[in-house]
Amino acid sequence: MNIFFTILVFYAGSCIGSFLSVLIHRIRSNKPGIIFGRSGCPSCSKPLMALDLIPIISYLTLQGRCRYCKKAISPHYFFIEIVTGITFAALYLNFPFIIFSSQAPFSEMSTILMQEYIKYGLLSVTLLAIFFYDLLYKEIPDIFSYTGIAIAVIGNIFTGTPTLYEFAVGGAAGAVFFLTQLVISRGTWIGSGDVILGMLMGITLGWKHLIIALFISYLIGTIISIWLLAAKKATRKTQIPFAPFLVTGTILTILFGDTILSWYLSSMLTA
Numbered sequence: 001m002n003i004f005f006t007i008l009v010f011y012a013g014s015c016i017g018s019f020l021s022v023l024i025h026r027i028r029s030n031k032p033g034i035i036f037g038r039s040g041c042p043s044c045s046k047p048l049m050a051l052d053l054i055p056i057i058s059y060l061t062l063q064g065r066c067r068y069c070k071k072a073i074s075p076h077y078f079f080i081e082i083v084t085g086i087t088f089a090a091l092y093l094n095f096p097f098i099i100f101s102s103q104a105p106f107s108e109m110s111t112i113l114m115q116e117y118i119k120y121g122l123l124s125v126t127l128l129a130i131f132f133y134d135l136l137y138k139e140i141p142d143i144f145s146y147t148g149i150a151i152a153v154i155g156n157i158f159t160g161t162p163t164l165y166e167f168a169v170g171g172a173a174g175a176v177f178f179l180t181q182l183v184i185s186r187g188t189w190i191g192s193g194d195v196i197l198g199m200l201m202g203i204t205l206g207w208k209h210l211i212i213a214l215f216i217s218y219l220i221g222t223i224i225s226i227w228l229l230a231a232k233k234a235t236r237k238t239q240i241p242f243a244p245f246l247v248t249g250t251i252l253t254i255l256f257g258d259t260i261l262s263w264y265l266s267s268m269l270t271a
Contacts, residue, residue, distance in 0.1 A: 002096075002100050005092075005098065005100065006089050006092055006093065007089075009088050009089050011055070011056075011085060012085075012088065013084045013085040013086070013087060013089060014055040014056050014082065014084060014085035015055050016088070016125060017055065017082070017083065017084025017085060018055040018077075018080075018081050020084060020125060020129055021077045021081070022039055024080075024129060024132055027133075027141060027143070028133070028136075042073065042074070044068055046069065048067075049067075055081045055085075056082065056085075059073070059077065059078040059081070064078065076132065076136060080132055084124075084128055087124050088121060088124070091120055091124065091254075092117065094255050095114075095117040096110075096113065097114035097116075097117050115155075115159050116161070119155030119156075119158070119159055120254050122151045123148055123151055123155070124251060126144050126145075126147050126151065126200075127247045127250060127251060128247065130144045130145065130148075130243050131244045131247040132244075133243075134193075134244060135241055138239060138241050139193065140193030140196070140197060140243050145193065145199075146196070149199060152200060152203040152204045153203060156204075162205065162209070163206070166206035166207055167202065167203045167204075167206050168203075169206075170203060170204075170205060170207035170208075170209075171199045171202040171203040173202050173210060174197075174199050174201045174210055175195055175196070177198055178198035181194075194242060194246070197243055197246055197247075198246075201214075201250050204250060205250065205254070205257065208261060209253050209257040212249075212260050212261060213246075213249040213250045213252075213253040213257070214249065215249075216248070216252055216253060217245045217246045217248065217249030217250075218249075220245050220248055220249065221245035224240075224245070
């Protein structure tokens with residue numbers, strides 16, 4: 001039953017990812033009806049039917065093409081649905097607010113874990129919006145970052161984790177860390193959007209876990225950058241969006257930060 005519910009959560013997450021892909025497109029295009037406007041083909045603008053909007057399945061059955069004009073639809077729509085679904089499923093496995101058993105529909109329901117899941121689920125939506133927007137357009141809209149900050153502050157106060165001190169220091173540290181780089185490089189290394197994202201990371205994680213997230217982010221960024229250079233898919237002058245690495249580090253820290261921190265502290269004690 002747990003496996004079935006996890007799959008259900010995955011598909012619910014992919015539905016959110018489908019909405020997210022439309023939201024990103026409409027914000028970029030500055031189109032009206034950002035929330036409730038009807039979806040259309042990016043190429044021919046033909047309004048899509050309900051059958052065309054089934055997450056993952058519609059893209060596969062239509063072989064990544066518009067039903068009407070037959071032009072290819074960017075695979076990033078499909079990728080957003082998959083990644084959002086995986087994120088929501090991973091969050092459930094990390095915060096299993098419902099535990100099923102064979103004797104009853106569910107044997108245990110944790111309000112605390114449900115609150116954590118809702119908080120991090122909402123934060124993941126804003127983080128993934130930043131991930132894909134920067135990946136596609138090399139820009140971080142303030143609306144995503146500030147929405148995430150508001151969710152993080154309210155969620156942290158409501159759940160009590162991280163503490164007020166931890167996320168206040170984390171938010172300030174994240175902002176100062178990237179602001180310093182912005183000033184030193186005069187905007188050539190990072191942009192102002194990264195400063196706000198750094199604040200969001202610190203408020204979401206608290207200062208201790210922020211260090212872990214930054215380490216993971218820079219490690220992944222370094223590995224991918226070296227691979228791109230080695231494969232001649234980029235040069236030293238190529239502008240590589242950094243927010244996807246920061247978002248990846250943040251989400252991985254949400255999922256595994258406590259485990260990593262415990263492992264590090266125990267290794268330090270036994271060293």
